[in-house]
Amino acid sequence: MKTIHHLIDGESVASTSGRTTPVFNPATGEQTGEVGLATIEEVDRAVASAKAAFETWHTFSVAKRTKLMFNWRNLVVDNADEIAARLTAEHGKVLSDSGGEVARAIENIEYACGLAEHLKGRYSEQASTGVDVYSVRRPLGVVAGITPFNFPAMVPVWMMPNAIACGNTFVLKPSERDPSAPRFIVELFQEAGFPPGVLNMVNGDKVAVDRLLEHPDVKALSFVGSTPIAKYVYQTGTSHGKRIQALGGAKNHMVVLPDADIDLAADSAVSAAYGSAGERCMAISVAVAVGDVADPLVDAIKVRMEKLTIGPGTDSSSEMGPLITREHRDKVAGYIEAGADAGATVVVDGRDARFDGDGFFLGVSLLDNVTADMTVYTDEIFGPVLSVVRVDTYQEAAELIAANQWGNGAAIFTRDGGAARRFQEDADAGMIGINVPIPVPVGYHSFGGWKDSAFGDTTIYGPEGIHFYTRPKVLTSRWPDPAGSTVNLGFPTNQ
Ligand code: NAD
Numbered sequence: 001m002k003t004i005h006h007l008i009d010g011e012s013v014a015s016t017s018g019r020t021t022p023v024f025n026p027a028t029g030e031q032t033g034e035v036g037l038a039t040i041e042e043v044d045r046a047v048a049s050a051k052a053a054f055e056t057w058h059t060f061s062v063a064k065r066t067k068l069m070f071n072w073r074n075l076v077v078d079n080a081d082e083i084a085a086r087l088t089a090e091h092g093k094v095l096s097d098s099g100g101e102v103a104r105a106i107e108n109i110e111y112a113c114g115l116a117e118h119l120k121g122r123y124s125e126q127a128s129t130g131v132d133v134y135s136v137r138r139p140l141g142v143v144a145g146i147t148p149f150n151f152p153a154m155v156p157v158w159m160m161p162n163a164i165a166c167g168n169t170f171v172l173k174p175s176e177r178d179p180s181a182p183r184f185i186v187e188l189f190q191e192a193g194f195p196p197g198v199l200n201m202v203n204g205d206k207v208a209v210d211r212l213l214e215h216p217d218v219k220a221l222s223f224v225g226s227t228p229i230a231k232y233v234y235q236t237g238t239s240h241g242k243r244i245q246a247l248g249g250a251k252n253h254m255v256v257l258p259d260a261d262i263d264l265a266a267d268s269a270v271s272a273a274y275g276s277a278g279e280r281c282m283a284i285s286v287a288v289a290v291g292d293v294a295d296p297l298v299d300a301i302k303v304r305m306e307k308l309t310i311g312p313g314t315d316s317s318s319e320m321g322p323l324i325t326r327e328h329r330d331k332v333a334g335y336i337e338a339g340a341d342a343g344a345t346v347v348v349d350g351r352d353a354r355f356d357g358d359g360f361f362l363g364v365s366l367l368d369n370v371t372a373d374m375t376v377y378t379d380e381i382f383g384p385v386l387s388v389v390r391v392d393t394y395q396e397a398a399e400l401i402a403a404n405q406w407g408n409g410a411a412i413f414t415r416d417g418g419a420a421r422r423f424q425e426d427a428d429a430g431m432i433g434i435n436v437p438i439p440v441p442v443g444y445h446s447f448g449g450w451k452d453s454a455f456g457d458t459t460i461y462g463p464e465g466i467h468f469y470t471r472p473k474v475l476t477s478r479w480p481d482p483a484g485s486t487v488n489l490g491f492p493t494n495q
Contacts, residue, residue: 002033004179006042006203007186009049010196015042015203021176026092026322027312029358033090035176038204043171043211046200050142050169051217053197058139058167062116069165071192073109079188080106083153083181088313090178091152092321092360093276095313098153105157105185107443108461112161118466119166131478137470139167140219140243144212146233147182148225149175149324150279150382156182158447159222160189162465164198171218172201173208177324213237220469222460223247224281227380227406227452234455245456245468247281247448249380250408254284254437255397255423258291260413264435266300268413272437273386274308274364277323278332281453282409282431282438285381286370287388288397294390298347298368301386305348305364312359322360323383329360332383339367339376339387350384372400380406394419402428408449411437430454 004023006013015036023033038046060068076083083105084098093101112118121136145159156172163170174182179201186201202208212218213236220243223233227248237244254272256265272284289297311318323329333351340346345368353363362384370377370387377387391397401410411433412423420434430449433439441447441462448459458468483491 001031004033004035004183004203006036006038006046007183007190007201008042008046009200010190013042013045015039017042021205023090023178023180024325024360025089026324027314027359029326029360033180035179035203037176038202038208040207040211043202043204043208043215046171046202047142047212047215047217049197049200050171053195054139054141054169057169057195057198060167062119065165065167066113066116068192068194069109069113069115069161072161072189072194073106073113075188075192076102076106076109076185079184083184086181086184087153087178088321090180091149092324093313094318094321095316097276098313101151101154104440104443105154108154108157109161111443111462112165115165118463119470127476130481131476133474133476135472135474137166137466138473140469140471141168142171142217143168143220143222143469144171144173144218146173146209146212146221146223146225147175149177150276150281152178153181153185155224157185158224158461158465160199162461163469164194166466166469168469169197170199171212172199173204173212174201176203176205179203209233210236213242214240218242220244222468224460230455231452243468245454245458245460247454247460248452249382249406250281250283250449250453251286251377251380251404251406252282252284252409252411252429253286253288253397253401253404254411254413255288255394255401256290256293256297257394257412257414257416257419258293259415260293261415262293262296262300265297265413266304268411268437269297269301269386270304270308274305274320274384277320277362278384279324279382280438282440284411284437285385285387286377287386288400289388289390290394290397291392294388298366298388301366302347305366308364310353310355310361310363320364320384323362324360326360328383329362332381332385333362335376335379335381335383335385336365336367339370339374342374342376343369343371344374344376344387345369372403378405394422398423398426404428405451406449406453407451408453409433409439411439430459
């Protein structure tokens with residue numbers, strides 16, 4: 001059984017805490033490794049390494065930094081299959097999903113490779129007579145990232161490339177449940193030729209997170225995870241004077257209007273609700289069926305669910321893998337019971353599916369006639385459960401989304417351009433899809449929700465990422481007219 005260590009100052013460092021947490025292969029239920037959880041001293045060591053590295057790293061020329069970023073990007077591309085294999089081994093998602101995750105991660109490194117353009121600054125010549133003004137964005141120092149289990153490769157890469165390209169140094173605290181993929185990406189970073197200490201990784205739990213939140217040398221922290229922890233991280237970090245962006249949970253709605261292409265809507269609902277076993281912060285968990293679209297939509301989704309192949313992520317015929325842990329699988333299953341007890345119609349019950357072995361599998365579930373007071377609607381389930389809420393009008397659908405605690409993504413399926421345009425105005429969420437169920441922005445835009453899906457004023461990656469990891473410096477200069485200079489410049493007055 002392997003032990004996953006920290007990586008500090010370019011070296012593998014074993015935890016001395018004596019506290020460990022298991023890593024499983026969710027497809028078999030077997031424990032495949034353990035993670036040594038960091039002590040406060042180990043976190044301090046990582047921050048000290050990053051602080052020392054900052055002194056030189058931020059002085060590296062744009063050209064040198066760009067070259068190193070490209071080296072890293074190329075190593076990640078060359079090792080994409082190995083990263084994907086590690087994702088599937090510890091998270092459980094099917095290999096095609098893992099490959100997609102790595103591709104989205106690479107997109108973020110590629111964006112950061114454009115640092116010369118991102119950091120170019122602005123210049124105003126002759127703002128007043130003889131006075132020029134220019135603004136540049138400078139790095140902050142040591143910044144940290146705390147990431148969730150569900151995208152163990154991609155989410156750290158939402159943060160690290162932009163932060164480091166801007167001249168900061170970084171401490172990553174990934175999810176303790178599946179740390180092998182991020183660990184490998186950090187190793188590739190070292191192999192790319194960056195100086196030791198520019199990127200460090202510590203494994204840990206609340207002890208490590210709390211230390212990063214209070215450490216005086218950590219200037220900013222990016223968090224992605226569940227809403228209660230995001231809120232805690234935001235409040236604690238800002239009370240220690242840090243810049244914080246904290247992305248939380250979600251309950252994403254997909255509105256289907258009566259004129260929608262039913263096949264497209266049903267295909268989208270199935271892939272967006274059950275892909276990656278519903279463990280995506282942009283998963284669709286509520287289909288809002290408007291008017292008489294409800295019956296045909298539910299039928300079309302049910303037909304597709306029956307054809308889904310659920311099995312180990314390493315099996316190329318599998319379309320959905322297991323959940324992350326046995327406890328989480330059982331919690332998700334509990335919501336089906338709770339929905340039925342509250343009066344929802346269980347159209348497909350995932351608990352009926354049978355699987356060989358001890359993997360953390362659960363079948364896919366579809367609940368109809370869900371109402372806004374049921375826990376299956378009010379809670380983030382984070383599993384393969386799709387609820388259908390029936391409403392009479394578009395207006396009711398928009399009001400439902402507006403009243404929801406979360407506002408990560410929202411989608412509409414319609415053939416009506418006017419309705420779609422109206423929805424992009426009305427939808428009370430940060431990322432909107434028009435006939436697109438999972439509108440995750442490309443790496444050159446930025447990602448983030450509204451309401452309890454994000455705390456802090458800056459969303460993650462893309463242009464907002466560059467903004468988050470830098471602070472402005474504005475320089476105003478005045479030079480007298482060279483005609484008055486004592487140096488002989490060849491002007492008539494000073495000859
Ligand atoms: P989580 O909140 O349990 O853990 C996230 C991170 O916080 C981990 O690194 C974990 O070690 C740490 N953590 C856990 N408990 C802590 C505590 N008490 N104090 C301090 N730190 C703590 O989330 P998860 O289960 O790993 O991931 C799933 C959640 O993440 C879902 O709610 C999902 O919606 C959300 N998520 C959101 C986004 C987004 O962009 N908004 C993206 C991915 C996942």
